[in-house]
Amino acid sequence: MTRTSGLSPTREGLLHDRWGAPQHQFHDDVHRSSTESDRRLDQFELHDDRPKQGWLANWAQSWFGNYQAAEHVYKDRNHTRKGNIAEKHKPRGCCSRYKICFITTGVLLALFLLLSGSGAFWVYKSAPKDGQSPPWYPSPRGGTVGSWQESYKRAEVLVRKMTLVEKVNVTSGTGWSQDLCVGNTAPANSVGFPALCLQDGPLGLRFADHSTAFPAGITVGATWNKDLMYQKGKAHGLEAKLKGVNVLLGPAMGPLGRMPAGGRNWEGFGPDPVLQGVAAAKEIKGIQDSGVMATAKHLVANEQEHFRQSFEWGLPNALSSNIDDRTLHELYLWPFAESVRAGVASVMCSYNLVNNSYACGNSKLMNGILKDELGFQGFVQSDWLAQRSGVASALAGLDMTMPGDGLKWKDGDSLFGPRLTESALNGSLPMERLNDMVTRVVAAWYQLKQDNGTQWPPPPPQGKGGPNFSSFTKEKSGLVHPGSDDKTKAEVNRFVDVQGKGKNSHGRLAKQIASEGTVLVKNDGGILPLSKKGPGKKRDANGKFRVGIFGEDAGPGDGPNACPDQSCNQGTLGSGWGSGAADFPYLIPPIDALQSAFDAESVEVTPHLSNDIPVKAPLSLLHDQDLCIVFVNSDAGEGFLSWNGVRGDRNDLFLQKGGDKLVEKVSHGCGTGKSDVLVVVHAVGPVVLEGWTDLPNVKAVILANLPGEESGNALADVIFGDVDASGRLPYTVGKCLSDYGPGGQILYYPNGVVPQQDFKERLYIDYRHFDKHDIAPRYEFGFGLSYTTFEFSNLTVTEKKPRSALPAPRPDVQATPPTYSMDIPDPSTALFPPGFRKLKDRIYPYISSTSKIKHGKYPYPEGYGQSQPPSPAGGAEGGNPDLYSPHLSVNVSLKNTGSRKGKQVVQVYVSFPDGIVDTSTGDEIDFPVRQLREFEKVELDAGKSQDVEIVLTRKDLSYWSRGFGNWVMPTEGKFTISVGASSRDLPVSAAW
Numbered sequence: 001m002t003r004t005s006g007l008s009p010t011r012e013g014l015l016h017d018r019w020g021a022p023q024h025q026f027h028d029d030v031h032r033s034s035t036e037s038d039r040r041l042d043q044f045e046l047h048d049d050r051p052k053q054g055w056l057a058n059w060a061q062s063w064f065g066n067y068q069a070a071e072h073v074y075k076d077r078n079h080t081r082k083g084n085i086a087e088k089h090k091p092r093g094c095c096s097r098y099k100i101c102f103i104t105t106g107v108l109l110a111l112f113l114l115l116s117g118s119g120a121f122w123v124y125k126s127a128p129k130d131g132q133s134p135p136w137y138p139s140p141r142g143g144t145v146g147s148w149q150e151s152y153k154r155a156e157v158l159v160r161k162m163t164l165v166e167k168v169n170v171t172s173g174t175g176w177s178q179d180l181c182v183g184n185t186a187p188a189n190s191v192g193f194p195a196l197c198l199q200d201g202p203l204g205l206r207f208a209d210h211s212t213a214f215p216a217g218i219t220v221g222a223t224w225n226k227d228l229m230y231q232k233g234k235a236h237g238l239e240a241k242l243k244g245v246n247v248l249l250g251p252a253m254g255p256l257g258r259m260p261a262g263g264r265n266w267e268g269f270g271p272d273p274v275l276q277g278v279a280a281a282k283e284i285k286g287i288q289d290s291g292v293m294a295t296a297k298h299l300v301a302n303e304q305e306h307f308r309q310s311f312e313w314g315l316p317n318a319l320s321s322n323i324d325d326r327t328l329h330e331l332y333l334w335p336f337a338e339s340v341r342a343g344v345a346s347v348m349c350s351y352n353l354v355n356n357s358y359a360c361g362n363s364k365l366m367n368g369i370l371k372d373e374l375g376f377q378g379f380v381q382s383d384w385l386a387q388r389s390g391v392a393s394a395l396a397g398l399d400m401t402m403p404g405d406g407l408k409w410k411d412g413d414s415l416f417g418p419r420l421t422e423s424a425l426n427g428s429l430p431m432e433r434l435n436d437m438v439t440r441v442v443a444a445w446y447q448l449k450q451d452n453g454t455q456w457p458p459p460p461p462q463g464k465g466g467p468n469f470s471s472f473t474k475e476k477s478g479l480v481h482p483g484s485d486d487k488t489k490a491e492v493n494r495f496v497d498v499q500g501k502g503k504n505s506h507g508r509l510a511k512q513i514a515s516e517g518t519v520l521v522k523n524d525g526g527i528l529p530l531s532k533k534g535p536g537k538k539r540d541a542n543g544k545f546r547v548g549i550f551g552e553d554a555g556p557g558d559g560p561n562a563c564p565d566q567s568c569n570q571g572t573l574g575s576g577w578g579s580g581a582a583d584f585p586y587l588i589p590p591i592d593a594l595q596s597a598f599d600a601e602s603v604e605v606t607p608h609l610s611n612d613i614p615v616k617a618p619l620s621l622l623h624d625q626d627l628c629i630v631f632v633n634s635d636a637g638e639g640f641l642s643w644n645g646v647r648g649d650r651n652d653l654f655l656q657k658g659g660d661k662l663v664e665k666v667s668h669g670c671g672t673g674k675s676d677v678l679v680v681v682h683a684v685g686p687v688v689l690e691g692w693t694d695l696p697n698v699k700a701v702i703l704a705n706l707p708g709e710e711s712g713n714a715l716a717d718v719i720f721g722d723v724d725a726s727g728r729l730p731y732t733v734g735k736c737l738s739d740y741g742p743g744g745q746i747l748y749y750p751n752g753v754v755p756q757q758d759f760k761e762r763l764y765i766d767y768r769h770f771d772k773h774d775i776a777p778r779y780e781f782g783f784g785l786s787y788t789t790f791e792f793s794n795l796t797v798t799e800k801k802p803r804s805a806l807p808a809p810r811p812d813v814q815a816t817p818p819t820y821s822m823d824i825p826d827p828s829t830a831l832f833p834p835g836f837r838k839l840k841d842r843i844y845p846y847i848s849s850t851s852k853i854k855h856g857k858y859p860y861p862e863g864y865g866q867s868q869p870p871s872p873a874g875g876a877e878g879g880n881p882d883l884y885s886p887h888l889s890v891n892v893s894l895k896n897t898g899s900r901k902g903k904q905v906v907q908v909y910v911s912f913p914d915g916i917v918d919t920s921t922g923d924e925i926d927f928p929v930r931q932l933r934e935f936e937k938v939e940l941d942a943g944k945s946q947d948v949e950i951v952l953t954r955k956d957l958s959y960w961s962r963g964f965g966n967w968v969m970p971t972e973g974k975f976t977i978s979v980g981a982s983s984r985d986l987p988v989s990a991a992w
Contacts, residue, residue, distance in 0.1 A: 143155075159442055159818070167434055172186070172416040173843060178483045197466065203582050213587070219708070220279060224728050225516055230285055232283060242496060243467060244465060244466045251283040251284065251296070252267035252297050252580060253276045253280045256273065256335070260686045263636040264578065270731050273334030277339075278935075282342075291455060298348055306647075318358070323759040326959070337374050366397025370397065388407070421847055431820065484842050507710055529721025532720055534627075548607075554572060560587035560709075561583050577636070593712030632663060633655065678719075679698060721900075729779055777984075786902045790894060793892070793893045793988065796990065797890055799887070800887055805968055890950045893946070897943075905935055906950065908935065910931055914973060918964075930986075934951070
């Protein structure tokens with residue numbers, strides 16, 4: 001994929017040794033094949049070094065700050081849309097909003113012409129050059145792990161019988177909207193291998209009917225409940241299977257959540273690698289126990305939406321996330337390692353560059369880390385249009401391109417497809433690599449038992465299987481190939497209800513997840529739970545307790561699916577937007593659930609479902625209320641869509657649609673400022689609460705995250721105490737955005753034609769940053785109140801295995817990968833069959849003529865001919881199996897000291913010894929103050945106690961050493977093991 005011109009000995013891992021140093025010319029080793037067809041991959045060339053903060057940056061800031069004035073045409077995954085590019089703001093002060101930057105079109109045009117004429121602008125000739133990721137070749141073959149051995153043996157038999165074009169069919173998408181799913185491959189008919197359906201996403205089945213819109217990943221993370229994580233995955237997988245989906249594009253664990261305003265953070269489980277890793281592994285296990293291939297995405301460091309993708313923001317290349325080796329391993333890769341350890345069938349590489357090399361063409365990342373070190377046995381698929389090269393990306397470890405199109409949406413000009421066929425025939429792509437690509441896909445199919453014809457009947461015309469819905473129409477009858485010129489119609493939507501019924505209703509599960517993912521952060525005076533008959537003094541002349549419910553977020557708005565992919569903030573907020581969202585089969589707004597729950601004979605509910613309270617509003621609206629419940633929110637999503645100046649990433653952490661003013665106004669007016677106020681926040685992540693949370697009559701605050709279809713019912717269960725308030729924060733709620741540090745800030749303006757984002761904060765994100773700099777958060781990571789109280793005591797730490805610096809040597813290979821003939825097929829076998837009808841923009845594996853097949857000297861990437869030694873950290877799925885050997889048994893007593901049943905999360909944090917020096921480099925190792933390493937949610941009746949055991953592994957007690965290229969456990973000094981209810985509430989600790 002990419003190369004380095006000699007790694008500096010002073011550089012840690014993959015990072016440049018000088019932060020912010022001007023970049024040399026970089027490239028994505030999009031090395032040309034010997035075919036003319038592959039030469040089109042080299043499109044862009046940079047003529048300047050990375051710019052300093054000067055006139056170019058100021059021009060960029062002016063241009064990208066003028067979003068609201070400029071219309072931008074961009075593609076979503078369903079249509080070509082026109083929309084306003086989100087306006088961005090210039091920060092001023094700790095918690096201040098951004099200022100809009102305006103500039104006239106004439107000045108912009110003049111600057112553009114000046115740049116173009118001076119030659120200081122970019123010329124579209126080549127991709128980024130001289131990336132900092134070292135080469136890692138060849139791509140390791142799959143089939144080395146015992147648990148996959150039988151699947152690989154069966155795959156080998158099938159692949160041996162495949163023709164070249166069939167192998168290409170299996171590894172190439174057919175093109176956007178060419179078939180019924182968001183991603184589709186073509187079949188290998190001669191051997192009975194079907195076309196595969198790949199479908200979003202992590203929250204629910206995108207574009208599908210009669211399926212569940214589960215709570216978002218961030219809500220699942222807030223449950224801290226491992227069983228619910230698994231059950232959600234299992235139900236989600238079952239729905240996918242019943243809809244004919246082979247590969248579910250989830251769960252998401254990238255972005256991790258480095259920046260709290262990141263647009264897609266809500267798809268994952270929170271900015272801690274252990275919480276993310278546990279939740280991802282549990283969901284994957286559940287999905288795959290239902291027989292569907294799960295996808296761990298997005299690999300890796302795709303932490304913001306701005307500039308994430310080539311051309312999406314008018315720049316020829318995506319943003320580069322520049323990250324050192326230790327940070328990569330200890331934070332961003334950790335959840336992927338847990339996913340691979342769980343046996344995930346597919347991994348999706350991300351849009352962005354990693355150390356100036358596209359993730360989907362990064363050989364170090366895919367070959368060296370994912371397939372060798374982590375022992376990944378499944379297949380790597382690209383995010384949609386994330387592939388930016390042909391042969392080079394295949395050599396770097398990419399196994400499948402999605403959706404099959406080339407550098408642009410629906411261009412019908414794939415970087416695989418016929419080019420992959422040509423590259424195999426002319427010898428530039430070794431047959432060994434192509435065979436491994438297709439074998440990985442087929443082995444994953446066998447691994448999930450999708451060869452079972454009863455469970456997975458073949459699609460038409462061979463059977464009645466395959467997808468029973470269309471992503472591109474809601475009508476029963478529709479086009480079979482909607483993205484082509486074929487007008488053939490069929491029954492494409494069978495409206496199969498997959499939501500379960502009765503006790504097996506997935507809505508019941510969705511409600512439980514949403515209620516356990518609801519976090520109570522303030523409850524002064526024990527105002528909650530409320531009585532359904534209305535607590536407190538009655539004001540009404542008729543003896544009724546009066547409750548006012550305020551805010552658009554409490555109501556239905558224009559309906560749950562008013563905007564495509566949930567791309568607007570209206571009504572109650574149940575999901576973020578983008579490909580990770582799903583259509584709601586229904587959405588219970590809070591107003592409906594609360595009105596239904598309150599006893600109508602003793603409580604009068606007055607709804608005001610707007611964020612605007614008129615100056616001349618009747619006094620009864622506010623002054624006569626005994627209790628006011630205010631609903632506010634904050635939305636974000638994927639960068640190809642925008643809403644109200646928010647294009648993917650949030651512009652700040654404040655409430656949207658005047659939410660802060662609404663809370664303040666209600667607080668001052670409710671019962672003339674004397675009645676209690678409860679605030680409910682639905683949001684994609686942390687929000688700043690400082691403007692009103694300390695107001696004297698704001699007695700309770702609930703952070704309900706993104707609750708999905710059962711929103712109102714789940715919230716009512718918590719508010720009225722039908723269930724305990726047991727959600728815990730999966731992120732830190734800071735007092736202002738700047739509290740999250742420089743690494744927590746979105747790069748809103750490009751700092752170069754290839755924007756550079758240096759992860760200089762390294763390990764210090766979210767609570768780790770707050771702890772390191774002794775910053776007081778509003779509410780800390782892991783925090784949440786219960787309706788009962790708990791006591792931790794009797795902590796003991798028992799050594800199960802003595803300390804040793806390095807894990808056991810990498811074990812021998814458990815199984816032998818398949819081997820195939822290296823002979824190149826006769827080119828004539830890859831020609832279009834006589835009389836073949838080609839559909840417009842559809843990707844085919846065939847070639848039109850053998851005259852283009854010419855053998856020559858292919859310029860393989862630098863380092864391609866040099867085999868790399870296996871990583872000592874590898875040897876099994878997830879890495880060296882000794883990393884997961886138990887070293888410590890942590891035992892603690894937990895007692896429910898309150899008056900009712902409740903749930904508590906036992907959180908275990910590790911503080912590493914001080915003064916540790918890495919003997920391979922001589923560097924003193926810096927450690928976070930504390931790091932979450934395990935957790936367990938426990939339910940106890942009032943007055944009951946339980947001893948809880950949590951086991952810590954070698955990896956939990958190790959750091960990543962760039963010198964050893966391995967996990968190292970300190971053998972000197974004392975570890976501190978702390979146990980409690982949050983990252984800052986750790987009442988018991990012990991030394992080891």
